[in-house]
Amino acid sequence: MALAIAAGLAVAACHVSARLEIPAEKPRDVFRIWAHSDIQPVDEKEFFHYETAIDDIALSLPGIDLALVAGDIVYAKKDAARFYRWFLDTRERAGIPHWFEIAGNHEARDLDAYLRNIRKPLHYAVAVDNILVILMSDEKRTPQSEISQTTFEWWKGLVIANRDRILITVTHACLAGSGLGSSRFPTMRMASSKRFEDVLEKYPVDLWISGHNHITSSIMSKLSLPRAYPRTLFVEVASIHLTALSGIESCVFEFRDGSGTCIVLQRDHQSGRFAPASGVSHELRVPYRRGNGVPEILLPDRDDARVPREP
Numbered sequence: 001m002a003l004a005i006a007a008g009l010a011v012a013a014c015h016v017s018a019r020l021e022i023p024a025e026k027p028r029d030v031f032r033i034w035a036h037s038d039i040q041p042v043d044e045k046e047f048f049h050y051e052t053a054i055d056d057i058a059l060s061l062p063g064i065d066l067a068l069v070a071g072d073i074v075y076a077k078k079d080a081a082r083f084y085r086w087f088l089d090t091r092e093r094a095g096i097p098h099w100f101e102i103a104g105n106h107e108a109r110d111l112d113a114y115l116r117n118i119r120k121p122l123h124y125a126v127a128v129d130n131i132l133v134i135l136m137s138d139e140k141r142t143p144q145s146e147i148s149q150t151t152f153e154w155w156k157g158l159v160i161a162n163r164d165r166i167l168i169t170v171t172h173a174c175l176a177g178s179g180l181g182s183s184r185f186p187t188m189r190m191a192s193s194k195r196f197e198d199v200l201e202k203y204p205v206d207l208w209i210s211g212h213n214h215i216t217s218s219i220m221s222k223l224s225l226p227r228a229y230p231r232t233l234f235v236e237v238a239s240i241h242l243t244a245l246s247g248i249e250s251c252v253f254e255f256r257d258g259s260g261t262c263i264v265l266q267r268d269h270q271s272g273r274f275a276p277a278s279g280v281s282h283e284l285r286v287p288y289r290r291g292n293g294v295p296e297i298l299l300p301d302r303d304d305a306r307v308p309r310e311p
């Protein structure tokens with residue numbers, strides 16, 4: 001069944017007023033990313049939050065190519081291994097072949113447990129087709145996503161050396177200058193944001209994905225295209241964790257072969273619908289080119305920041 005999902009447009013800066021639709025069944029020339037974060041069940045009674053999201057994806061949006069998890073998978077240090085195992089087992093049901101995660105401030109309480117269970121480095125990049133995703137974890141247990149100068153330099157090198165690729169940055173907290181509502185609160189924005197902002201002025205990325213802010217998108221907008229960085233769409237993909245102020249929410253990004261726009265839709269997993277008036281069509285710097293769809297992980301210790309060309 002071709003489920004037509006419509007979303008209005010909330011980000012005036014995008015200058016788009018048409019309605020957006022994506023079919024549940026994915027056309028062959030399309031690449032879809034599902035991004036989410038802030039799962040962090042306090043106990044078993046909260047497992048259904050993530051399970052609701054996973055079941056919605058499995059039932060209504062099969063064919064997602066790749067998942068990004070922007071931090072805060074677990075809640076506490078205690079029993080972390082058990083909660084990581086539940087996360088890894090539960091996500092299998094979504095049928096998504098490739099998963100890439102970062103540590104948020106909750107993982108940063110015990111990074112050894114995160115590394116042991118998730119089995120990815122804290123910082124790495126993923127090259128898939130002509131998209132380059134750069135992922136940077138929280139390095140300290142403070143809420144402000146503290147990222148070392150060495151890691152920043154690695155990010156900067158990749159951003160400058162790969163201008164011919166669609167560039168996506170993933171962090172747990174948002175950039176201070178993102179224009180997102182949460183950036184007004186010191187505990188919600190990245191420490192030392194200015195060094196990143198200085199780079200973005202000359203070398204913009206296409207998308208900056210973050211989590212950390214649990215307030216539902218119907219109260220606080222999760223999308224921003226600030227005047228200072230007009231080529232970078234900032235998207236908060238939180239949260240899965242359900243409270244009085246947060247729904248079970250996430251984002252789907254759709255790229256189409258040869259197209260210079262990316263469709264960004266916010267999913268409300270409780271209703272099984274894309275949130276009304278929350279989708280945008282974002283103009284990319286580089287059109288998406290469909291390749292073999294197989295991701296390659298690039299580690300920060302590479303000498304050359306330049307991603308190798310496909311054969």
Ligand SMILES: [Fe+2]
Binds near residue numbers: 072172212
């Ligand atoms: Fe967080």
